[in-house]
Amino acid sequence: MKEAVRIQHEDFSQDEEVAALRAGSKRMGGIATFTGCARDFSEGREVTQISFDAYGSMALAEMKKLRVEAIAKFELLDARIVHRVGVVGAGEQIVFIAAGAAHRAPALQACHWLIDELKQRVPIWKKEITAQGDAWVTPHP
């Protein structure tokens, strides 16, 4: 079985991730998922691709910490996080989060918390590639 937390270039299968989550426990009454995709527009420009750079070792370590924290904080039975790096085409999948719990509320709350925390804490950067040029999506401090 694939690792529960991964950073990878290739696309992922939501079905495989959810199946792996379900295989861990029959006590799971609710599974919430979030899929982040590459929008084909940004600030009036057409985005053809998004390129991701990551501080790989720290990003993976932070994502593993997030999973452990979410399991403890929301009493999850399991959680999975997959994030792609490299070049992702418009409309393609970027990130997938799945949280499984005995009941729906903690699963939904954990999923929301995980994507918000990932954006704040995981060292990954995206660059939008457009016909007008490329631009890193990085707010100034």
Added chain:
Amino acid sequence: MIKVLFFGPVAERAGTSEMQVPFRAGMRLQEVRAQLQESHPAAFEIVCFTAVNGEHALDMSLPLADHSEVVFMSKFSGG
């Protein structure tokens, strides 16, 4: 030597993704930052986080060991 890494927009502004800074006994994080900020001011305009050996470093007076890995990072935009 101290290994310094840059990623994403900081690497683009610095014109490189990796640098080596000579280590000296008693060296602190702020000295590495000050040295590189002087030579790469545009890159450091957007630096808001620093990591040492894969952990967030909030204290710039942190002493560094030889062969430490230091990363100066801009705000993250993954997800």
